[in-house]
Amino acid sequence: MRKTLFLLAFAVAASAAQAQILPFLSKRDPAQPVVQGIDALRAEFAAQSGGTTVYYGAGSSILGAPAKTVLTAQAGWIRRHPEVVVRVEGYGDSGDTRDHALAVGARRAEEARDYLVLLGVPAAQVSTTTWGNERSGLGRSVTVLVR
Amino acid sequence: MKRLSLALSLALLGTAAQAQQSAAPPATVVEIPPLSSPDSGTRGNEMLQIGWDATQLIASDLGQTTELMPLKPKREDYVSFPEVTAPSFGKWRPLGAKILLTGFVQSRSDGRIAIGCYVYDVPKGAELARKGFVLPKSDWRRAAHKCSALAYTAVTGSPGMFDTRIAYVAESGLGDAKVRRIALMDSDGYNHKYLTTGDTIVLKPRLSPKASQLAYVSFAGGKPIVRLLDLGSGQERPLVPTDAISFAPRFSPDGSQIAFSMMLGPNSDIYVVGAGGGMPRRLTTSPAVDTDPSFSPDGTKIVFESDRSGSQQLYVMNANGSGERRISFGAGGYAAPEWSPDGQWIAFTSRGQYGRRIGIVRPDGTDERYLTNGPADESPTWAASSREIMFARLGQGGRSNLYKISLGSGEAQQVTIPQDGSDPDWSGAVD
Numbered sequence: 001m002r003k004t005l006f007l008l009a010f011a012v013a014a015s016a017a018q019a020q021i022l023p024f025l026s027k028r029d030p031a032q033p034v035v036q037g038i039d040a041l042r043a044e045f046a047a048q049s050g051g052t053t054v055y056y057g058a059g060s061s062i063l064g065a066p067a068k069t070v071l072t073a074q075a076g077w078i079r080r081h082p083e084v085v086v087r088v089e090g091y092g093d094s095g096d097t098r099d100h101a102l103a104v105g106a107r108r109a110e111e112a113r114d115y116l117v118l119l120g121v122p123a124a125q126v127s128t129t130t131w132g133n134e135r136s137g138l139g140r141s142v143t144v145l146v147r
Numbered sequence: 148m149k150r151l152s153l154a155l156s157l158a159l160l161g162t163a164a165q166a167q168q169s170a171a172p173p174a175t176v177v178e179i180p181p182l183s184s185p186d187s188g189t190r191g192n193e194m195l196q197i198g199w200d201a202t203q204l205i206a207s208d209l210g211q212t213t214e215l216m217p218l219k220p221k222r223e224d225y226v227s228f229p230e231v232t233a234p235s236f237g238k239w240r241p242l243g244a245k246i247l248l249t250g251f252v253q254s255r256s257d258g259r260i261a262i263g264c265y266v267y268d269v270p271k272g273a274e275l276a277r278k279g280f281v282l283p284k285s286d287w288r289r290a291a292h293k294c295s296a297l298a299y300t301a302v303t304g305s306p307g308m309f310d311t312r313i314a315y316v317a318e319s320g321l322g323d324a325k326v327r328r329i330a331l332m333d334s335d336g337y338n339h340k341y342l343t344t345g346d347t348i349v350l351k352p353r354l355s356p357k358a359s360q361l362a363y364v365s366f367a368g369g370k371p372i373v374r375l376l377d378l379g380s381g382q383e384r385p386l387v388p389t390d391a392i393s394f395a396p397r398f399s400p401d402g403s404q405i406a407f408s409m410m411l412g413p414n415s416d417i418y419v420v421g422a423g424g425g426m427p428r429r430l431t432t433s434p435a436v437d438t439d440p441s442f443s444p445d446g447t448k449i450v451f452e453s454d455r456s457g458s459q460q461l462y463v464m465n466a467n468g469s470g471e472r473r474i475s476f477g478a479g480g481y482a483a484p485e486w487s488p489d490g491q492w493i494a495f496t497s498r499g500q501y502g503r504r505i506g507i508v509r510p511d512g513t514d515e516r517y518l519t520n521g522p523a524d525e526s527p528t529w530a531a532s533s534r535e536i537m538f539a540r541l542g543q544g545g546r547s548n549l550y551k552i553s554l555g556s557g558e559a560q561q562v563t564i565p566q567d568g569s570d571p572d573w574s575g576a577v578d
Contacts, residue, residue: 059454061413087369097482097496097503097525098350098570099395100452100459102371103408103415103436106392110413129370130392130410134348136322 041084042146049074053143054112058093061107063115071112074144075119082125087145088113090130094139098132105130105142112142174216175302178244178269179206180224182262183231183251190254197284198252201262201291205248207335208295208309213534213555215302218244231265236272244269248298252287260284264294266301275301288337289577296576308531309334312574314352314361317341318567321545329363331378334530334573336563342376351395354574355402360422362386362396362405373407375422387420387427397485398422399442399466406430406440406449417451419466430468441485441493442466443510450474450484450493450510461495463510474512483526486510487533488575492554494527494536505538505552518552519559528573537562539569 046052052074054067063071078086090109092101109128117123133139182198184191199222206217226234231249239247250264263279278297280290289310296307310333317330329352332339343349348366355361361376373386373393387393392410399406399419406419409427415436420427431437435455442449450463456473459480464471475481479499486493492507502522508515523541530537530551537551540559547569549562562568 095498095503097439097459097480097498099408099438100436100454100482102392102394103410103438106410106415107413107436110410114413128392132371134350134366 038146041081045074045077045081045144045146048077049144052145053138053141055141056108058140059104061104061111063111067112068115071115071144072119075116075121078116078121078125079119082122084146085125085127086116087147088116088126088128088142089145090128090142091135091138091140092130092132094133096133098134102130102132102134105132108140108142112144116144174214175246176244177209177215177217177246177248177298177302178224178239178242179209179217179220179248180226181220181222183226183228183249184253185228185251186254194252194254194260197260197287198250201250201252201287201294204288204291204335205295205298208292209298212299212532213553215246215299218242231263234267236267236269239269246275246298246302248294250294255281258284260287262287262290262294264290264297266298288333288335293578305532306576308576310577311531312354312358312577313537313562313571314342314354314358314363314574315539315549315564315568315571316349316352317564318547318569329361330564330568331358331361332564339565342378351570351572353396353398353405353572355398355422356400356575357402358574358577360398360402362398362407364394364396373405375405387418395438395440397441400444400446406442408438408440417449417468428468430464431471439483443486444488444490448486448510450486452482452484452495454480459498461493461508461512474510475508475515476512477515481506485528487529488531489533491533494529496525496527496538505536507536507554518554524550526570528571530573531575537571537573539571 050070050073054070088109090105092104113126113128116126179202181202184194186194202220206220209215209217231251247267247269253261259281261281266276267274276297292310295309299307313334314331317328319326326345327349328345329342329349350364352361352363359378362373364371365374370392371394373396374383375386376383394408396405396407403422404419405422408415409418414434415438416429417431417437417440418427418429433455435453437453440449440451447466448463449466452459453462459482460473461475461481461484462471462473481495483496484493493510494507497504497506503525504517504521505519505524505527506517524538527536527538535551535553539547540550541547546567549568549571550559551562552559
């Protein structure tokens with residue numbers, strides 16, 4: 001449901017953008033600017049928040065000062081963009097056993113989400129998930145993803 | 148008794164052989180002449196061929212046990228159909244076999260076949276057990292496995308566990324491009340099939356005791372959720388009707404309940420829910436990560452892992468969540484426990500400086516020992532016999548494969564599967 005609303009919001013944005021260049025691109029597939037819109041928003045989010053990913057200590061889900069700085073900037077941006085939803089994706093420690101890593105990733109995501117909500121982001125705008133160790137490369141972190 | 152028969156045959160072999168043999172566990176020697184058939188002509192030949200295949204499968208089953216030692220089947224040992232039920236013991240005694248297994252394959256007018264098996268005590272000249280099965284021709288392997296079980300039970304008194312299934316995650320590709328599918332096969336590698344399509348990450352398949360249902364974790368909705376698949380009807384549903392993150396499912400020994408982990412906010416706790424549905428009941432309340440529950444074979448207790456002490460350790464509680472007790476105290480971590488079907492051991496994944504390796508410990512926390520040296524072994528699952536453990540080993544280049552190791556001794560043996568594999572789960576005997 002959220003996703004549908006979100007896509008609608010972009011459809012509106014896209015048609016506004018299209019209006020300017022309509023004479024040249026009238027036959028173009030209108031779905032394309034939507035994809036670019038997400039990417040552009042994501043890029044803006046990352047640039048203005050000092051990054052999409054925050055890191056934790058080994059086995060820990062406690063937010064350190066650098067993590068809080070990034071999340072604070074992220075919260076500000078998300079509050080200025082009530083039309084988007086974000087998802088917080090948590091990762092476990094590499095070397096963790098599978099299920100423990102899933103739980104740790106989920107906990108890290110919840111802690112980050114709670115911090116965003118504490119800073120005034122509406123709870124309905126933020127969902128969480130965990131990748132545990134099922135995706136490589138990011139360990140001991142959460143990534144806040146604009147969707 | 149079986150020591151006696153082995154000792155007798157060894158006496159003939161001289162002292163050198165005796166010294167070599169005495170280290171090996173005593174085994175009961177079994178003679179298996181090719182299964183006979185009352186049919187004649189083309190049909191008879193077809194039945195005899197199934198019989199010969201079944202004979203070899205039975206020998207292979209029994210050869211994997213430590214208690215029985217089948218003699219290599221020979222086609223020239225053929226017995227006539229009347230001899231199946233009235234063997235001439237004098238013919239078999241000189242071979243040193245203590246046990247004789249005879250049988251037949253018979254075609255039926257409905258297109259199915261009947262397979263009968265008979266187990267005899269050769270020195271005594273007495274029948275120990277018999278069993279018959281009527282089944283589609285293509286299912287002859289199942290009857291052969293049951294004949295193996297008949298002989299095993301007649302000798303050891305323990306249930307034979309040859310007709311079992313293995314579920315695992317079949318993997319192809321590497322890293323984030325890895326495609327994962329839940330796969331199911333007979334424990335001897337036959338009847339291999341895929342149960343999911345590979346378009347989403349799947350983890351931790353867990354079979355019900357008789358392999359009629361399968362619980363597994365799917366990321367289809369963007370986050371891990373336990374799903375329950377009925378293997379007969381193919382119908383599938385989320386285990387619990389919430390969108391909370393859930394994982395690490397395991398059936399109770401009677402198949403009526405499933406224990407699993409579920410997130411409530413930042414907290415992972417252990418819950419139990421009826422396999423037929425209903426409200427989940429919360430069993431642990433610690434703010435730590437509690438996960439990987441596994442029932443004791445009598446269903447009264449659950450072993451699980453928790454990091455409430457600061458590191459992952461094993462705890463045992465009553466099946467209603469009361470009476471939690473820590474049973475592991477070593478350095479490093481203890482994870483992913485599975486209670487053995489005979490109740491004597493708990494297998495676990497050990498975490499430490501050496502990496503991850505497979506260990507076993509008594510349910511009271513004593514007698515801890517390690518079966519593998521790591522460095523990337525995990526997810527132990529017991530054979531129904533409680534004498535072997537299968538596990539996943541991550542090799543060079545990030546590829547995971549399944550291995551099997553026997554409790555007695557020896558090296559881990561790689562299990563033959565079509566692709567890479569992880570998260571094995573070995574069922575109890577089917578039927």
